[in-house]
Amino acid sequence: MAKINTIAELKKLREDLQGAAQANAGKPLVNVSLATCSVASGGRDVMAAMKEETAALGLDVEFVQSGCMTFCFAEPTVVVTLPGKDPVTFGYLDAEKAKTLVQKYIKDGELVDGVIPVGYERIVL
Amino acid sequence: MAEKKQLRIATRNSGFIDPENIDSYIAAGGYLGLAKCLGEMTPDQVIETMKASGIRGRGGAGFPTGVKWGFASKYASDDKYVVCNADEGDPGAFMDRAILEGDPHSVLEAMAIGAYAIGGNKGTIYIRAEYPMAIERLKIAIKQAEEKGVIGKNIMGTDFSFDLDIKYGAGAFVCGEETALINSMEGNRGEPYTKPPFPAEAGYWDKPTIVNNVETLASIPAIIVKGAEWFNGIGTETSKGTKVFALAGKINNVGLIEVPMGITLQEVIMEVGGGVRDGKEFKAVQTGGPSGGALTYKDLDVKIDYESLVACQSMMGSGGMIVMDQDDCMVSIAKFFVEFTMEETCGKCTPCRIGSKRIYEALDKITMGQGSLEDIEKLKQMSNAIKDTALCGLGQTMPNPVLSTMRVFEDEYTAHVVDKKCPAGVCSDLLEFVVVDDKCVGCTLCKRVCPVDCISGNAKEIHVIDQAACIKCGACLDKCKFDAIIKQ
Ligand SMILES: Cc1cc2nc3c(=O)[nH]c(=O)nc-3n(C[C@H](O)[C@H](O)[C@H](O)COP(=O)(O)O)c2cc1C
Ligand code: SF4
Ligand code: SF4
Ligand code: SF4
Ligand code: FES
Numbered sequence: 001m002a003k004i005n006t007i008a009e010l011k012k013l014r015e016d017l018q019g020a021a022q023a024n025a026g027k028p029l030v031n032v033s034l035a036t037c038s039v040a041s042g043g044r045d046v047m048a049a050m051k052e053e054t055a056a057l058g059l060d061v062e063f064v065q066s067g068c069m070t071f072c073f074a075e076p077t078v079v080v081t082l083p084g085k086d087p088v089t090f091g092y093l094d095a096e097k098a099k100t101l102v103q104k105y106i107k108d109g110e111l112v113d114g115v116i117p118v119g120y121e122r123i124v125l
Numbered sequence: 126m127a128e129k130k131q132l133r134i135a136t137r138n139s140g141f142i143d144p145e146n147i148d149s150y151i152a153a154g155g156y157l158g159l160a161k162c163l164g165e166m167t168p169d170q171v172i173e174t175m176k177a178s179g180i181r182g183r184g185g186a187g188f189p190t191g192v193k194w195g196f197a198s199k200y201a202s203d204d205k206y207v208v209c210n211a212d213e214g215d216p217g218a219f220m221d222r223a224i225l226e227g228d229p230h231s232v233l234e235a236m237a238i239g240a241y242a243i244g245g246n247k248g249t250i251y252i253r254a255e256y257p258m259a260i261e262r263l264k265i266a267i268k269q270a271e272e273k274g275v276i277g278k279n280i281m282g283t284d285f286s287f288d289l290d291i292k293y294g295a296g297a298f299v300c301g302e303e304t305a306l307i308n309s310m311e312g313n314r315g316e317p318y319t320k321p322p323f324p325a326e327a328g329y330w331d332k333p334t335i336v337n338n339v340e341t342l343a344s345i346p347a348i349i350v351k352g353a354e355w356f357n358g359i360g361t362e363t364s365k366g367t368k369v370f371a372l373a374g375k376i377n378n379v380g381l382i383e384v385p386m387g388i389t390l391q392e393v394i395m396e397v398g399g400g401v402r403d404g405k406e407f408k409a410v411q412t413g414g415p416s417g418g419a420l421t422y423k424d425l426d427v428k429i430d431y432e433s434l435v436a437c438q439s440m441m442g443s444g445g446m447i448v449m450d451q452d453d454c455m456v457s458i459a460k461f462f463v464e465f466t467m468e469e470t471c472g473k474c475t476p477c478r479i480g481s482k483r484i485y486e487a488l489d490k491i492t493m494g495q496g497s498l499e500d501i502e503k504l505k506q507m508s509n510a511i512k513d514t515a516l517c518g519l520g521q522t523m524p525n526p527v528l529s530t531m532r533v534f535e536d537e538y539t540a541h542v543v544d545k546k547c548p549a550g551v552c553s554d555l556l557e558f559v560v561v562d563d564k565c566v567g568c569t570l571c572k573r574v575c576p577v578d579c580i581s582g583n584a585k586e587i588h589v590i591d592q593a594a595c596i597k598c599g600a601c602l603d604k605c606k607f608d609a610i611i612k613q
Binding site: 011018119 | 129130131132133134136137139140141142143144145147148149151152153154155156157158160163164219222223224226227228256258259262269272273274275281282283346347350351377378379380381382383397
């Protein structure tokens with residue numbers, strides 16, 4: 001991992017990273033919550049099932065893991081961002097529902113049950 | 126929800142970035158706050174910014190963070206320490222764990238900012254060993270931050286250096302209290318000691334030390350980047366910014382929320398929290414865990430900030446919110462929390478060690494229907510005496526659950542001792558299972574299921590429960606298909 005030697009380098013790195021994310025925006029992005037509570041309710045199984053299903057359907061999807069999404073009542077949760085669309089949070093998943101999510105929403109953009117309305121504004125630095 | 130009630134500052138990144146990848150944090154503006162401090166601000170300016178932002182500690186006591194840092198900066202010393210308090214012992218609270226699992230770098234960055242501000246160069250995170258995933262992610266974060274040069278020697282090429290390590294707690298509630306925490310970090314028994322001297326003057330290894338809570342720290346990079354005025358514009362006159370709460374108990378949306386200070390209890394429970402589960406009646410919410418108290422259906426219009434909660438004999442605490450409905454007995458709730466503190470008392474001082482036991486015994490007696498009005502009076506007296514005489518915050522706040530439940534639910538206490546009834550139907554010793562005569566068809570099912578054979582009656586005749594022999598197991602009530610058995 002390259003060391004950051006000046007403050008300017010940090011700022012440059014940030015811009016590069018944002019640029020890389022932009023370049024990747026043509027792909028669907030799946031963010032899986034993997035905090036203690038999400039893992040305990042089966043988050044890892046959901047991630048595995050979705051990876052398996054995207055592979056089976058030959059879809060090119062980017063997966064990332066993140067921490068707590070704050071929706072304990074609906075874990076496991078994932079956020080799916082389709083190119084050009086706002087992120088959508090899906091909850092109450094299990095392996096089976098996760099596969100349906102890939103088949104319907106990721107492949108065809110067709111919404112499935114379990115959408116969680118997001119009631120917050122987030123500070124972005 | 127039309128209007129967005131939540132504002133995420135401390136939890137701005139959790140759930141959005143990969144906590145195991147520093148690049149993910151940097152892409153989200155990570156370490157820009159530290160860079161701004163090192164590149165554009167003097168340590169005094171950092172402290173002034175913290176003061177002007179109005180941020181107060183999120184670990185419970187609500188002490189202004191900038192003032193605390195200001196104290197520590199005044200004392201000259203070769204070594205000064207920044208300690209992150211990640212003990213989180215309050216039952217029902219999991220805000221700090223979530224932040225550490227979702228955004229560990231925000232805490233590391235803030236600790237470095239704190240060290241720069243007070244003129245220190247060492248930091249320690251004190252975390253309970255029961256948080257393995259948070260610990261793992263912290264370790265990864267520290268390693269990556271060192272490799273990137275944002276923690277360690279000559280950070281980002283400046284002459285500021287900052288080293289970090291982790292210490293593990295064994296999960297004692299009292300070790301979250303800052304002086305007990307310092308004792309524990311030094312390898313001593315986790316017992317509090319009297320202040321002054323405050324840690325800011327002589328803390329870890331007798332060096333000037335700032336102890337800050339995880340959530341306090343996680344907000345700091347945002348304050349530095351966006352400015353004191355931005356933060357100061359959120360919240361109420363005395364309480365600025367946002368607070369993270371862990372909603373638990375009888376509420377629909379169990380989970381974490383982050384809301385601006387000054388939001389009403391009504392909005393938190395009914396809107397953000399989605400209301401009480403199963404359409405039941407909201408009764409109360411315990412805030413501040415075992416040190417806090419109950420806000421009730423009468424307090425729904427209270428604006429949540431440090432002062433208003435204290436006015437209701439509760440406290441902000443670290444952010445646990447346990448929601449109770451009509452089926453919860455307030456005496457039992459108070460007993461539950463006192464039992465917790467009774468087990469967690471370190472035993473160093475008498476009011477807390479013996480007082481918690483005596484309060485517990487009195488509550489236990491009341492829930493068993495053996496209490497008297499005199500016991501209620503005694504409870505009040507003991508509670509006030511302990512508040513005034515215990516050495517540390519654990520003992521001083523231990524009676525809060527009792528006093529605050531009595532504030533609104535004294536009639537419930539009276540019902541237990543005078544009428545020998547538990548209005549919520551929780552205290553089993555005060556319950557009676559009885560057959561409703563005009564509903565009973567004499568099917569004999571209850572008689573056959575009763576483990577102590579205390580139900581009598583012939584087939585097709587009304588059955589009768591012998592109250593003296595009944596052990597209140599509830600089996601008959603579950604079995605009766607005609608709703609002919611009730612508990613009262
Ligand atoms: C019994 C007791 C337990 C405490 N537990 C915690 C805890 O788990 N986490 C925490 O941050 N502060 C806890 N505190 C408060 C700390 O003593 C201290 O005030 C706090 O860590 C300071 O950080 P802050 O100013 O950022 O809130 C506890 C206090 C008492 C009396
Ligand atoms: S108040 Fe309780 S926990 Fe605190 S020092 Fe006294 S005995 Fe120990
Ligand atoms: S089960 Fe119900 S209906 Fe049947 S005998 Fe018992 S009380 Fe009566
Ligand atoms: S509550 Fe239990 S012990 Fe009492 S009458 Fe019913 S079945 Fe028998
Ligand atoms: S703790 Fe984060 S979703 Fe439950």
